[in-house]
Amino acid sequence: MKFLIAGLGNRGQEYADTRHNIGFMVADELAGKHGASFSLERHAWYTEVRLKGRVLHVIKPTTYMNLSGKAVAYWLQALKIPVENLLVVLDDVALPFGTIRLRPKGGDAGHNGLKHINLMLGTTAYPRLRFGIGDNYFKGQQVDYVLSGFDDDELPELPGLISRSVEMIEHFASIGIELTMTQFNK
Numbered sequence: 026m027k028f029l030i031a032g033l034g035n036r037g038q039e040y041a042d043t044r045h046n047i048g049f050m051v052a053d054e055l056a057g058k059h060g061a062s063f064s065l066e067r068h069a070w071y072t073e074v075r076l077k078g079r080v081l082h083v084i085k086p087t088t089y090m091n092l093s094g095k096a097v098a099y100w101l102q103a104l105k106i107p108v109e110n111l112l113v114v115l116d117d118v119a120l121p122f123g124t125i126r127l128r129p130k131g132g133d134a135g136h137n138g139l140k141h142i143n144l145m146l147g148t149t150a151y152p153r154l155r156f157g158i159g160d161n162y163f164k165g166q167q168v169d170y171v172l173s174g175f176d177d178d179e180l181p182e183l184p185g186l187i188s189r190s191v192e193m194i195e196h197f198a199s200i201g202i203e204l205t206m207t208q209f210n211k
Contacts, residue, residue: 028198029106030055030074030083031097033115033138035090044158045171048114049085051156051190056083058191067103068096077199082106093138094145101146108146112197113153114190115139116171120157122179125190127154127197127206152202154193156186 032052040046056063056072061083063070069084082104086096101111119134120126130150133139143149162170175183189209196205 026079026110026198027104027106028079028081028110028112029097029100029104030081030194030198031093031100031111031113031142032083032085033090033093033113034085036085036087040172042174043172044116044175045090047116047156047158047187051114051154051187051194052083052085054187055081055191055194068099071100076195079198081194081198091137092141094141094143097142098145108148108151111151112194113139113142113151114194115153115155116158117155118158118160118162118167118171120155120159122157122159122175123182123186124157125154125186125193126157126210127193127202128152129202129206152197154190154197156190 032048034040034046034049055074059074061072061074063072063085068088069086072083074081074083082100084096084100086093088095101108115136115138129152132149133143193205193209196208
């Protein structure tokens with residue numbers, strides 16, 4: 026069985042540790058845990074993780090967040106992976122920091138990366154792992170907020186939350202979305 030794990034973010038050092046790049050951080054942790062390293066391929070940094078007889082094809086799109094669908098659509102087609110075996114990992118301002126939710130489908134909730142994926146795939150019926158980054162910003166300041174780093178009081182919790190996200194990805198690929206949601210979505 027093959028899966029495509031797409032960690033969303035923006036390339037470039039200026040975005041490296043920002044809230045909007047949590048998808049990249051989770052993808053890096055997943056790869057590192059399994060001794061895999063990324064190489065620059067078409068539209069994405071790419072690596073493979075083998076897990077319990079399954080292959081997790083992990084990408085970090087190089088198309089920038091707002092054009093993430095270009096990379097996701099390309100890799101789904103190139104690897105012949107069904108859309109239900111796609112898992113998009115992204116930041117979510119609608120969830121408080123520390124909340125991680127796995128969903129089988131859904132809208133874009135104003136997230137430009139998801140908007141473009143929905144457009145390119147022609148569907149919203151694909152799994153996503155939403156990593157809560159909170160909404161501690163003033164009206165009109167959302168862009169500055171998501172492109173800023175995590176607060177000092179959030180940083181100590183971040184490694185544990187990223188590890189939990191990786192565990193959820195591994196369970197998604199090995200036991201399926203329903204059992205993973207039952208076990209982790211609290």
